[in-house]
Amino acid sequence: MQETPKELQVAEEAARAAGAITLRKFGELSTREIHRKDFRDFVTETDRACEAEINRIIRAAFPEDGMLCEEGTTAEARSGRTWIVDPLDGTLNFIHSFPVFSISIALKDEREGLTHGVVYQPVQDELFTAEKGRGAYLNGRRISVSDRREEEGWLIATGLPFKEYHYMEAYMAMLQDVVRVSAGIRRAGSAAVDLAYTACGRFDGFWEYVLYPWDFSAGVLLVREAGGTVTDFRGETDVYRRRSIIAGNPETHPLLLGMAGKHFPEAG
Incomplete structure (x- = not known):
């Protein structure tokens, strides 16, 4: 059984930590915690809390890596690698207590392209993971695209x-x-x-x-x-x-x- 690389371990930890934040507020969000970013585009205090926690965990493990996050957190990529983060993808669903939203974390290398990726659905407790050249997984079990031809x-x-x-x-x-x-x-x-x-x-x-x-x-x-x-x-x-x-x-x-x-x- 292949060892999970540190990058994927950290991404999984960060995604689950953010997921725990969303679950504490899911269905309990007040109007004071919802803010308008743009026309029909919203951000919540939960989005921001998730982003802060993800940034804290990743930066502690990889301080030389860059950050590019939806809610504005950025950091210079001195290592040539950048973490690309959506701390709560599906904010409108979250605001309306519609249980389809996720945390998305990816690592992109300037030379190698995308190398690691995690998508976590907190309500369903489904963790999708991928490492370049080593396949994609759902809660540890290998997955593949459909083979339907009709x-x-x-x-x-x-x-x-x-x-x-x-x-x-x-x-x-x-x-x-x-x-x-x-x-x-x-x-x-x-x-x-x-x-x-x-x-x-x-x-x-x-x-x-x-x-x-x-x-x-x-x-x-x-x-x-x-x-x-x-x-x-x-x-x-x-x-x-x-x-x-x-x-x-x-x-x-x-x-x-x-x-x-x-x-x-x-x-x-």
Whole structure:
């Protein structure tokens, strides 16, 4: 049995610590603890507490590493490595006591790319982990993307435009195409969860336009280490150049990519 590297151990510790914070406040959040960041975009005191705890744990173990966190915590990457963190992905779900949210932590090396990733769902106590070249796991058991080949059985995940509407027409056109060739569509409200579920075969594919590194970094590594493919809407594997993600198995990824090319020809 392979030894868990220190990086993954620390990421798991940080994710579980943040998860414990969310569980203490889940269903008990007061309006005083909810703040508006932007149009239809919110942050809670719990998001901030989770980020502070994750930053504390990681910086204690790896003081030379950089930090890039959704709620503003940053640190210079003197080691050439950066931790990319979403302390609570699915904040709106959390605010409404809808039990689908996650903590996402990834480590990106300037030379090697994504090397470690963790997505943790506190309510379900599901810990998804991945290390580059060593596979993806759910609570210690190896996972893989789905092997479904028949379109009529596919369950596809996506996000929905919620504050940027310039691409609404293109998005709805692609959504219609996906509806026609699948059994169903799901919108969980957490891109990290969508990608983790794609990695373990619960979803057969996932696409979303307008995402940020903390939304997808850990999930991208999970899907790739589970045998899937992840690109942007142009089919490029460097998903940090643009704000779009398509993930899936050998059947769903090329289909979704073709649809994205049709409806988002200028995506970038």
